[in-house]
Amino acid sequence: MFGIYLKRELGRRKKAALVIALGLALGIALVITVNSVSAGMTQAQDKVLKSLYGLGTDMTVTKARTAPTSGSSGGPNFKFDAKSSSSSTQSSDRVQTQGGQALKSSLVTKVAGQKGVASAVGALSLNVTKVDGSFTQGKAKSSTSGSSTSGSSSQGQPGGGSSGSGGAPQVQGGGANFNVNSYSVVGVDVAHQGLGPLSTMKITTGRTFTSAQTSAKVAVVSKSYAKQKKYKVGSTFKISGTKFTVIGIASPDSSESDTDVFVPLKVAQTLGDAKNQVTTIYVKATDSKQISAVKKEITANISGTTVTTSADLASTVSGSLSTASSLATSVGKWLSIAVLAAAFLVAALLTSSAVSRRVREFGTLKALGWPSRNVTRQVVGESMVNGLIGGALGIALGVGAAYAVTAVSPKLTAQLGNTGGGGAGGGPGGGGPGQQASQNTLEIALSAPVSLTTIALAVGLAVTGGLIAGAMGGWRASRMRPADALRSVS
Structure with missing residues (x-):
């Protein structure tokens, strides 16, 4: 009886049912779209952060550099020991640790032993400034006067000279022609490459390090740097007189890499005169939901260090990605809530209005013996069907x-600032060669993935909308008396 009556009444009131369903549909559609775009924003930001941190890295541990001592400028300097011969090309490398202050390698083990830490690995970030070229020695030439006439002076003599005297020798020509090449080198723990700076890279040519190559003079170079220097697998180059062989060329997973050359950690420590030292400790937590607690644990037990999490790093991301994410999080969600609330209210008012027009019908049903609960159930059932259709x-x-947004894939830019620490490869507190302060701009394609959770939310909203509308209409219908039906008869 209930199903037959429900089907007949919905068929008689198609337009009213369609209006209620469409109102709910618009609100639910907006919620799905906003949630999907927000999820896409989160994925885009994760790509940006992973390109800086490394896949699986939850936080980094660094130490800020100390202030320059009194009497020292603290600025960059370069000592060049020129050779006496002017015929040969002269070259010199300056290798320095970049980013924050160096940490003892033993701290890696100490960090790994903290509560909530799954694993930790150290890396050493270096900046290499290479100067090469040659000096050209000038030639001394004497200038003599062409006349001994009194009052005449030789041209080109310093101070004019005196008549009839030989000119002072002058140096002509000479100079220097040098090229300056600055690039970044990161020493990685070859036994734990799944965590740290190299984890963001994908080997496109050749191979990566083996666990036995802890002291090998081999290198993996970034694709962009290899193209610039025309390196390929098997090419060789020197850093401070040490010859390295390229065994692999790698490209970043989601952005341009700030690291040009990767070498084994022990070799990097030798190059940078930083034995048993690292500049960054990459940390993976046992539970991604306990990152804040792990950060507090490390900060409390290892003094003088700076612990940077992905949430801290996210605050340095700016550009259209950050702006769009803020809009989707704040304006978009509040707008969807407002539209959804309006849709629920309209559905409830339309249902209540429809009940008012059915006074004779419900009054007659009560006169025939229908209890109030059956009348209420009837109205709620109709509203639930309208809600499910709207859902x-x-x-x-x-x-x-959401699929339209994914198909269009609008491009968003992310500008990555410097967090002021000492991470490698532009990571937390990283930066490029020479602790650069400029920002690195990435371009990310936006997608709007629809998850099962979002679909479940939409179904829940549809049911909720139907229940709200049905509750209001059913409450009004339950209050009707059989006498109301008689008064409505003309």
């Missing part, structure tokens, strides 16, 4: 809008 339409519209 189905809303899911279709929302999924369609």
Whole structure:
């Protein structure tokens, strides 16, 4: 009886049912779209952060550099020991640790032993400034006067000279022609490459390090640097007189890498005169939900260090990605809530209005013996069907809008600032060669993935909308008396 009556009444009031369903559908579609775009923003930011941190890295431990001592400028300097011969090319490398102050390698083990830490690995970030070229020695030439006439002076003599005297020798020609090449080198723990700076790179040519190559003079170079220097697998180059062989060329997973050359950690420590030292400790937590607690644990037990999490690093991301993410999080969600609330209210008012027009019908049913609960159940059932129809339409519209965003894939830019520590490869507190302060701009394609959670949320909203509308209409219908039906008869 209930199902037959429900089907008949919905068929008689198609327009009213469609209006209620469409109102709910628009609200639900907006919620799905906003949630999907927000999820896409989160994925885009994760790509940016992973390109800096390293896949699986939850936080980094660094130490800020100490202030320059009194009497020292603290600025950059370069000592060049020129050779006496002017015929040969002269070259010299300056290798310095970059980023924050160096940490003892033993701290890696200490960090790994903290509560909530799954693993930790150290890396050493170096900056190499290479100067090569040659000096050209000038030639001394004497200038003599062409006349001994009194009052005449030789041209080109310093101070004019005196008549009839030989000119002072002058140096002509000479100079220097040098090229300056600055690039970054990161020493990685070859036994734990799944965590740290190299984990963001994908080997495109050749191979990566083996666990036995802890002291080998081999290197993996970034694709962009290899193209610039015309390196390929098997090429060789020197750093401070040490010859390295390129065994692999790697490209970053989601952005341009700030690291040009990767070498084994022990070799990097020798190059940078930093034995048993690292500049960054990469940390992976046992539970991604306990990162804040792990940060507090490390900060409390290892004094003088700076612990940077992905949440801290996210605050340095700016550009259109950050702006769009803020809009989707704040304006978009509040707008969807407002539209959804309005849709629920309209559905409730329309249902209540429809009940008012059915006074004779419900009054007659009560006169025939229908209890109030049956009348209420009837109204709620109709509203639930309207809600489910609206939910189905809303899911279709929302999924369609999300797929349209994914198909268009609008480009968003992310500008990555410097966090002021000492990470490698532009990571937390990283920066490029020479502790650069400029920002690195990345371009990210936006997608809007629709998850099962979002679909479940939409179904829940559809049911909620139907219940709200049905509750208001059912409450009004339950208050009707059989006498109301008689008064409505003309």
